[in-house]
Amino acid sequence: AQSVTQPDIHITVSEGASLELRCNYSYGATPYLFWYVQSPGQGLQLLLKYFSGDTLVQGIKGFEAEFKRSQSSFNLRKPSVHWSDAAEYFCAVGRGNNNDMRFGAGTRLTVKP
Amino acid sequence: NAGVMQNPRHLVRRRGQEARLRCSPMKGHSHVYWYRQLPEEGLKFMVYLQKENIIDESGMPKERFSAEFPKEGPSILRIQQVVRGDSAAYFCASSPLREGPSYNEQFFGPGTRLTVL
Numbered sequence: 702a703q704s705v706t707q708p709d710i711h712i713t714v715s716e717g718a719s720l721e722l723r724c725n726y727s728y729g730a731t732p733y734l735f736w737y738v739q740s741p742g743q744g745l746q747l748l749l750k751y752f753s754g755d756t757l758v759q760g761i762k763g764f765e766a767e768f769k770r771s772q773s774s775f776n777l778r779k780p781s782v783h784w785s786d787a788a789e790y791f792c793a794v795g796r797g798n799n800n801d802m803r804f805g806a807g808t809r810l811t812v813k814p
Numbered sequence: 815n816a817g818v819m820q821n822p823r824h825l826v827r828r829r830g831q832e833a834r835l836r837c838s839p840m841k842g843h844s845h846v847y848w849y850r851q852l853p854e855e856g857l858k859f860m861v862y863l864q865k866e867n868i869i870d871e872s873g874m875p876k877e878r879f880s881a882e883f884p885k886e887g888p889s890i891l892r893i894q895q896v897v898r899g900d901s902a903a904y905f906c907a908s909s910p911l912r913e914g915p916s917y918n919e920q921f922f923g924p925g926t927r928l929t930v931l
Contacts, residue, residue, distance in 0.1 A: 707856075737922075744905065744924040745857075791856055800909060800918055801847055801870065804856035 704728075705794050707805035714782050715813045722777040722808050724792030733795035734775040735802070736766055740788045748790075751775065762786070787812045816841065818908050818923035819888075826929045833893040833900070835926045839908030845869075846889040847920060848881055851903040863889060896930045903927050 706725045714720055726732055733752050737745040749760025756768040766777045775792060792805040819838040827833050839846050845864055849857040862870040863883040874881065878896075883889040893900055904927075907920035 742927075745922045750919065793857075795920070800845065800920075801859045801862050802849075802857075802907075802920060803859065804849075806856045 705792055705803050705805040707790075707792055707808050709808045710806070711809045711811070713811040713813060716784050717781050720777075720779045720782045720786070720810070722790050722792075722810070724775045724777065724805060725773050726775065726792075726794045727773065728794050728796070730796075732775075734766075734768060735793040735795065736760065736764070736775075736777045737791045737793065738762075738788045739791065739807075745791070748777070782810075782812055784812045784814065786810060818843075818906060818921050820904075820906050820923035820926050822926060823924060824927050824929070826931065827896050828931050829897055830895050833896050833928055833930075835891040835893075835904050835906075835928070836888040837891070837906030837908075837923060838888040839906075840921055842910060843908035843921075844911050845909045845918070846883050847907045847909075848889075848891050849905045849907065851905060851925075853902070857905060860891075893928075896928075898930050901928055901930045 704727045708723050735750045736748040738748050739745050748764050749758045751758045751768045758766050764779050766775055768775050789807045789809050791807045793802045795802050818840055821836050847862050848860040850860055851857045859873040861874050861881045866885050878894045880892045903925045905925045906923045909918040909920045
């Protein structure tokens with residue numbers, strides 16, 4: 702069965718420090734991969750997506766993610782975190798056969814001053 | 815081009831009442847998806863609809879929940895006889911008509927937050 706795992710429920714980093722949020726997926730066919738950010742009480746904002754091509758994907762707000770097929774991973778990175786990055790981050794995989802999406806449980810990011 | 819619209823944004827119901835959540839897809843989009851987000855959890859797929867057609871409802875609870883996407887008007891997610899466990903954020907997404915096997919990106923609405931008292 703298709704699944705998305707975000708191993709870290711909660712991560713705390715200091716402002717200005719680097720960030721990596723992990724995402725592993727299980728999906729037999731070509732995965733379409735996404736990272737979304739959600740602030741409290743808000744909807745989802747798309748940070749970046751991977752459909753094909755270059756495995757290093759650049760997104761908004763200085764985020765990037767790297768698709769590694771051999772590790773079934775799509776980790777999200779940012780070189781220097783800002784206090785405004787504190788939010789919940791969701792990794793998701795789109796299924797080409799039915800066009801729906803499967804989400805991970807999310808990683809909550811706290812940024813220390 | 816307006817994005818996906820959902821209303822109401824917040825809905826309060828007492829146990830046993832009905833909840834109706836509406837979703838207007840982006841202009842030109844013919845596919846609608848509903849997701850539910852329980853507190854402290856990720857989004858869970860519920861149902862996938864095209865105009866006048868339910869394509870996949872594998873994520874819908876077997877009882878009390880139904881969805882439709884009529885030829886005219888918004889998609890409706892209907893929850894009958896709500897219980898406290900139905901309290902959640904319900905998100906709608908839309909995508910354009912698929913061409914071929916590739917994936918069509920979904921665009922999400924702001925969500926409806928349902929509270930059952």
